Amino acid sequence: MSEAVDALTKVGMMVADAISSENSPRASIEAYRRDFDEADKSSSEPQWLRSMRRSAMDTFESGGFPSMKNEDWHFTNIAPVAEHKFQPAKKGAAVSSEALARIEYGQDWHTVVFVNGRLAAPSQGLPAGLTITSLASEIEGDTDLIKRHFSKLATPESGTFTALNAAFAIDGAVIRLAADTVVEKPIHLVFVSDAGAEQAATHPHNLVFAERHSQATIIESFVAVGADVYFTNAVTEVFVADGARLSHYKLQRESQNAFHVGTLQVHQARDSRYESFSFATGAELSRTNVYTTLAGDAAEAVLNGLYMVDGKQHVDHQTRIEHVAPNCPSHELYKGILDGRSHGVFNGKVYVHPEAQKTDGKQSNNNLLLSDQARVDTKPQLEIFADDVKCTHGATVGRLDETALFYMRSRGIGTSQARRLLTYAFAADVLEKLELEPLKEALEAQVLERFTS
Amino acid sequence: MSSAIESLVNKEYAYGFVTDVETDSIGRGLSEDVIRLISSKKNEPAFMLEWRLKAYRRWLTMKEPHWGNLHYEPIDYQNIIYYSAPKSVKPLQSLDEVDPELLRAYEKLGISLNEQKKLAGVAVDAIFDSVSVGTTMKEELSKYGIVFCSFGEAVQNHPELVERYLGTVVPHSDNFYAALNAAVFSDGSFCYVPKGVKCPMELSTYFRINSADTGQFERTLIIADEGASVSYLEGCTAPRRDTNQLHAAVVELIALDNASVKYSTVQNWYAGDSEGKGGIFNFVTKRGKCAGVNSKISWTQVETGSAITWKYPSVILQGDNSTGEFYSVAVVNNHQQADTGTKMIHIGKNTKSNIVSKGISAGHGNNSYRGQVKILPRATNARNYTQCDSMLIGNQCGAHTFPYIEVQNNTATLEHEASTSKIGEDQIFYCKQRGLSAEHAVSMIVSGFCREVFQNLPMEFAVEAQQLLGITLEGSVG
Numbered sequence: 001m002s003e004a005v006d007a008l009t010k011v012g013m014m015v016a017d018a019i020s021s022e023n024s025p026r027a028s029i030e031a032y033r034r035d036f037d038e039a040d041k042s043s044s045e046p047q048w049l050r051s052m053r054r055s056a057m058d059t060f061e062s063g064g065f066p067s068m069k070n071e072d073w074h075f076t077n078i079a080p081v082a083e084h085k086f087q088p089a090k091k092g093a094a095v096s097s098e099a100l101a102r103i104e105y106g107q108d109w110h111t112v113v114f115v116n117g118r119l120a121a122p123s124q125g126l127p128a129g130l131t132i133t134s135l136a137s138e139i140e141g142d143t144d145l146i147k148r149h150f151s152k153l154a155t156p157e158s159g160t161f162t163a164l165n166a167a168f169a170i171d172g173a174v175i176r177l178a179a180d181t182v183v184e185k186p187i188h189l190v191f192v193s194d195a196g197a198e199q200a201a202t203h204p205h206n207l208v209f210a211e212r213h214s215q216a217t218i219i220e221s222f223v224a225v226g227a228d229v230y231f232t233n234a235v236t237e238v239f240v241a242d243g244a245r246l247s248h249y250k251l252q253r254e255s256q257n258a259f260h261v262g263t264l265q266v267h268q269a270r271d272s273r274y275e276s277f278s279f280a281t282g283a284e285l286s287r288t289n290v291y292t293t294l295a296g297d298a299a300e301a302v303l304n305g306l307y308m309v310d311g312k313q314h315v316d317h318q319t320r321i322e323h324v325a326p327n328c329p330s331h332e333l334y335k336g337i338l339d340g341r342s343h344g345v346f347n348g349k350v351y352v353h354p355e356a357q358k359t360d361g362k363q364s365n366n367n368l369l370l371s372d373q374a375r376v377d378t379k380p381q382l383e384i385f386a387d388d389v390k391c392t393h394g395a396t397v398g399r400l401d402e403t404a405l406f407y408m409r410s411r412g413i414g415t416s417q418a419r420r421l422l423t424y425a426f427a428a429d430v431l432e433k434l435e436l437e438p439l440k441e442a443l444e445a446q447v448l449e450r451f452t453s
Numbered sequence: 454m455s456s457a458i459e460s461l462v463n464k465e466y467a468y469g470f471v472t473d474v475e476t477d478s479i480g481r482g483l484s485e486d487v488i489r490l491i492s493s494k495k496n497e498p499a500f501m502l503e504w505r506l507k508a509y510r511r512w513l514t515m516k517e518p519h520w521g522n523l524h525y526e527p528i529d530y531q532n533i534i535y536y537s538a539p540k541s542v543k544p545l546q547s548l549d550e551v552d553p554e555l556l557r558a559y560e561k562l563g564i565s566l567n568e569q570k571k572l573a574g575v576a577v578d579a580i581f582d583s584v585s586v587g588t589t590m591k592e593e594l595s596k597y598g599i600v601f602c603s604f605g606e607a608v609q610n611h612p613e614l615v616e617r618y619l620g621t622v623v624p625h626s627d628n629f630y631a632a633l634n635a636a637v638f639s640d641g642s643f644c645y646v647p648k649g650v651k652c653p654m655e656l657s658t659y660f661r662i663n664s665a666d667t668g669q670f671e672r673t674l675i676i677a678d679e680g681a682s683v684s685y686l687e688g689c690t691a692p693r694r695d696t697n698q699l700h701a702a703v704v705e706l707i708a709l710d711n712a713s714v715k716y717s718t719v720q721n722w723y724a725g726d727s728e729g730k731g732g733i734f735n736f737v738t739k740r741g742k743c744a745g746v747n748s749k750i751s752w753t754q755v756e757t758g759s760a761i762t763w764k765y766p767s768v769i770l771q772g773d774n775s776t777g778e779f780y781s782v783a784v785v786n787n788h789q790q791a792d793t794g795t796k797m798i799h800i801g802k803n804t805k806s807n808i809v810s811k812g813i814s815a816g817h818g819n820n821s822y823r824g825q826v827k828i829l830p831r832a833t834n835a836r837n838y839t840q841c842d843s844m845l846i847g848n849q850c851g852a853h854t855f856p857y858i859e860v861q862n863n864t865a866t867l868e869h870e871a872s873t874s875k876i877g878e879d880q881i882f883y884c885k886q887r888g889l890s891a892e893h894a895v896s897m898i899v900s901g902f903c904r905e906v907f908q909n910l911p912m913e914f915a916v917e918a919q920q921l922l923g924i925t926l927e928g929s930v931g
Contacts, residue, residue, distance in 0.1 A: 071520070074857075075859075354848060354849075357848070367860075369860065369863030369865075370863070371863060372862065372863050372864070374863055375859075375860055375861040376858070376859075376860045377857070377858065377859045377860070378858045378869075379855070379856065379857050379858065380854075380856060380869070380871075381853070381854055381855050381856070382843075382852070382853060382854040382871060382873060383851070383853045383854075384843070384845065384851060384852045384853065384873050385850075385851045386845075386848055387845035387846065387847055387848045387850070387875045388848070388875055389845070389873060389874070389875070390872075390873070390874055391872065391873040391874075392870070392871060392872040392873070393854070393869075393870075393871050394868070394869060394870045394871070395856070395858055395867070395868075395869040396866075396867060396868050396869070397828075397858060397860040397865060397866070397867040398865065398866040398867065399863045399864060399866075
């Protein structure tokens with residue numbers, strides 16, 4: 001009898017252990033809290049920033065990780081991230097030039113390298129009108145710029161992961177384009193996770209200021225060099241002033257076992273043009289948020305993307321285009337290729353405010369399912385409060401066209417070759433929209449390689 | 454907004470009269486006793502009471518859903534009268550026994566329960582407040598073995614059918630309003646079409662809320678047995694009152710092998726006044742199950758009334774090769790809000806669904822399309838086509854689209870398209886220079902916009918729907 005009671009007590013204790021073990025969201029939030037308090041104790045940061053971080057940490061702690069009942073996370077179970085206790089990242093090693101050349105597709109760009117979330121190699125020889133500093137140095141200098149803009153667009157209140165980022169972000173790029181500056185060569189921000197980031201979380205935070213009538217192309221690359229399981233929680237805030245033109249490409253090529261959450265928040269003034277492209281092939285679970293506000297008359301937004309996953313990868317994109325000002329066009333095309341047991345999610349919203357008359361919004365999401373285990377959930381949404389608008393959206397899900405395959409085979413092309421060609425053609429449709437020629441070619445080659453190996 | 458479009462005037466709700474019929478109501482509020490009372494008033498067998506109580510206990514644990522794009526004052530569920538019946542209602546032998554006041558009310562509504570309808574070939578079951586008052590053409594239908602009667606009669610005369618099918622599509626625990634309905638529903642229509650029978654005429658129900666402060670909770674159950682087919686029409690009106698009234702109905706459709714059910718609704722509940730005061734809260738659960746192979750269920754709805762509409766007629770495509778359809782026109786004006794759409798759940802192989810939704814927003818109205826298309830792993834070769842278009846008239850209104858597309862089988866083909874536009878100045882100008890008035894031009898453009906849906910309505914309903922649309926939008930183009 002007493003043995004039975006003992007056994008029961010043991011089971012009870014084991015259950016209690018399991019509940020408070022490392023594998024619960026509560027435990028990982030507590031771990032974040034401990035890490036935060038420790039950093040806060042020894043912090044020499046300006047007072048305003050410390051109190052902002054504290055309140056961001058409180059927001060994160062009280063809000064917790066979103067459940068699938070949260071409409072924004074309806075199709076993405078964030079538990080693998082929530083239940084994982086990530087350490088603060090260790091300092092990384094320098095990235096070899098061969099590795100960098102691979103990451104850059106052999107191109108010569110204005111490259112800034114961050115390893116494990118910290119600046120490793122600043123860019124040399126920048127043209128006049130372009131300055132790139134690090135967030136860490138801006139914080140150290142307690143600059144007015146950082147005080148006015150850090151976490152002001154992507155606020156801690158806007159979501160769990162922006163709050164977490166605001167609490168922990170220590171470094172990132174701060175890019176300034178002076179008025180009328182035209183930068184020819186793309187600016188490339190490379191975020192590398194090496195062995196020091198294993199089982200760790202990094203929180204890069206970038207700020208981009210494109211002043212009046214400036215023009216530039218920015219590429220953000222997320223890659224692993226020696227890390228396998230880690231968590232990147234990136235935030236980029238972009239301010240596009242009157243008449244400025246910015247192309248912004250994000251290449252998410254994390255390790256296949258990594259976790260990635262990225263938020264891109266853009267504010268567009270009058271006559272500005274912002275083009276975004278999100279290319280996602282990495283991570284076991286990734287979530288990319290692309291949010292832009294068309295705040296000035298006749299601003300234009302182009303949001304495109306291609307996600308290509310396999311195995312048990314989960315890739316989620318959420319976009320939101322806020323039409324606040326009138327006469328703004330927005331175009332959006334996201335395509336997905338899903339193989340293996342992968343799961344693709346697209347959630348796009350076009351929100352038209354009452355004043356945003358003459359809005360012209362187009363949004364499409366097309367998905368190609370290559371295997372019978374892959375799945376897709378897509379939710380393109382329109383919320384419209386102005387009457388003089390033209391808004392359309394469309395979504396498709398399907399597999400390769402049997403008739404097209406048959407046609408190619410009847411012309412002597414083998415089944416597997418035909419399938420590859422058709423898959424490539426599906427992806428090429430959106431890659432063609434890339435305005436940066438070398439990147440377009442590199443990504444096309446990468447897609448082709450993926451489907452010929 | 455332009456002056457060219459600024460011309461139509463407000464027309465009052467034509468169905469807003471109150472009929473003075475003595476009613477047999479019970480007190481306000483809801484408890485197990487109320488449910489027992491309703492059940493005993495209806496002289497129900499034990500399984501019904503048990504089912505109701507099960508639903509009520511479940512309801513107590515549920516939360517009112519607030520995920521809809523809707524805004525309204527909280528509803529006090531204890532301040533509603535859950536049962537109200539015209540007093541003279543006893544089992545009716547013929548229409549002569551119906552209270553003449555009631556018949557006059559129906560005449561005002563344009564439905565006469567008598568011979569005229571017989572000539573028109575429509576069998577009508579009219580539901581006044583919560584009780585069915587007369588079913589026409591019963592004899593004619595019984596020749597074919599078709600059972601078409603009030604739900605109450607069905608419980609008395611065909612309890613085996615009711616017990617077998619009730620709650621099989623919308624279970625008592627389905628959602629907050631469905632559970633409430635299951636607990637307190639007082640009547641509704643029941644239809645059973647036996648094997649191989651094609652119902653020779655359109656069946657029709659007319660719902661009317663008359664008493665103040667009553668909720669209407671009717672339940673419709675339609676079963677098309679193997680190889681059977683039936684087309685069913687439903688219309689609704691209510692008097693003008695400046696308090697909100699709750700309407701929480703449940704409709705269940707079942708189509709067995711090779712059967713087809715077509716269900717058409719013209720919903721014109723009182724929508725509240727131009728300030729948004731009063732009107733019906735229409736929180737309805739409608740769902741059909743294509744249980745058998747090659748079966749088909751088709752929903753057509755014209756939603757012009759109600760202060761708030763929360764309604765998603767759905768189809769569960771369980772049988773292989775089954776088909777689900779949803780055609781909808783939803784119009785909001787003044788302060789009306791509609792959050793409506795459909796769900797197509799593909800379970801069987803080669804299942805097809807087709808969704809055409811047209812939303813028109815005017816005044817301060819807000820119209821949301823919310824739809825789900827779900828392809829489960831076993832649903833090989835599923836096919837869906839969705840089109841939802843919105844039209845905005847005026848800059849105070851809103852049009853929203855929330856589609857959910859969930860695909861778990863790669864042989865599926867899905868297409869979703871949505872657009873939002875307004876009536877163009879150029880279109881009006883074109884019509885005017887061809888000699889049409891602005892009013893005419895607008896109504897022509899709107900009916901062109903809705904044509905694909907109206908084509909799916911039975912003839913006499915299509916005419917009514919067109920007129921309703923005109924009335925609802927009057928004054929909105931301003």
